[in-house]
Amino acid sequence: MTKYKGYFIDLDGTIYAGSKRIPAAKRFIERLQSNGIDFLFVTNNTTKMPEDVVKNLGDNHDIHVSVDNVYTAGLATADYVKKDAESNQLDKTAYVVGEKGLITALQNNGFEITDNKPSYVIVGLDSSVTYNQLSKAVLLVRDGAKFIGTNPDSNIPTEKGMQPGAGSLVKLVEYATQQKPVLIGKPESIIMQNALDKIGLNKSDVVMVGDNYMTDISAGINFGMDTLIVYTGLSTKEQVAQKEVQPTHQIDSLDDWEV
CATH class of the missing domain: 3.40.50.1000 (HAD superfamily/HAD-like)
Incomplete structure (x- = not known):
């Protein structure tokens, strides 16, 4: 099993299912934390600030992280237009x-x-x-x-x-x-490049983790990054099996992944 120095992780369908907890996700995040492995929740959510995401994870899912672990499509959009405005x-x-x-x-x-x-x-x-x-x-x-x-x-x-x-x-x-x-957001590469700049690692040392082939996994594939699909959310094994480009790794539960 490949060892990665960093993880980009989707939220809904991967870490939780709406308001429902995914217990394996809490254990997965705690394994990353105990091993000192960097991770970012890379989410297409634009309605929430990182503080709101952190509060939801802590209050409703007993997953305790900091705002530095959250990168939303809203933040990525703001970062993109700031850079674009300055350069032009x-x-x-x-x-x-x-x-x-x-x-x-x-x-x-x-x-x-x-x-x-x-x-x-x-x-x-x-x-x-x-x-x-x-x-x-x-x-x-x-x-x-x-x-x-x-x-x-x-x-x-x-x-x-x-x-x-x-x-x-x-x-x-x-x-x-x-x-x-x-x-800006997944499956486009702008959010992925911005997240990579934020985490400060080489692309080859990071894996994109998610439940949705069309957004999470396609984002990793489009960006040239390894991918890990977990079958706890939207995409099914039958759907993914028909895709021309397969995820780098496939698991049924985050409990199945050794960090």
Whole structure:
């Protein structure tokens, strides 16, 4: 079994299943911690700040980590547009369809949130989005603002079922503008490169762990990183068996993995 110096780890379906605990995940994280192995939760969530993720893990799943262990698509988006604005000498201004986690990350990176000729239009998940907000995003992109999508997830799993994800809102703006966005989250490589910069290891020393072939595992494959799929969430063995590129490792439970 390959020994890795670092782990990128998905959350929902891998570490927990909605509000339900996955006991093997707690044991897995504690093995990493006791062995001094670096890890980052790399998540496409943009609605929460790392503090919220840490609190949920501790309060609801008895998994105790720090904010330094969390890298969200919201943080990755804010990091990307900050670097892009500085390299292209653009104003740090953005119009945002999104919630607190994304907006706070942008503001922490020095961005002003405005609808007055912004440099960027950033579309993420917003559970209370209105037609007027999306219409404004479309008009601003058509007027020349750079179009950024936080992540391409078409759906998010909830207690009610599979509800529209950020990708559904991004696609609406894309369709109405006929412009492709820069996508940040998994399975794209931007979030992976940013996470690698954050963890400070070589790509060959890190493995991407997740339950979803289309996001987690594809992110690792697209980035040229080893992958570990755990069958506790979305993808099934039958689905994965049909894929042209197989995960580097496959397990039924995180208890089956030796760090």
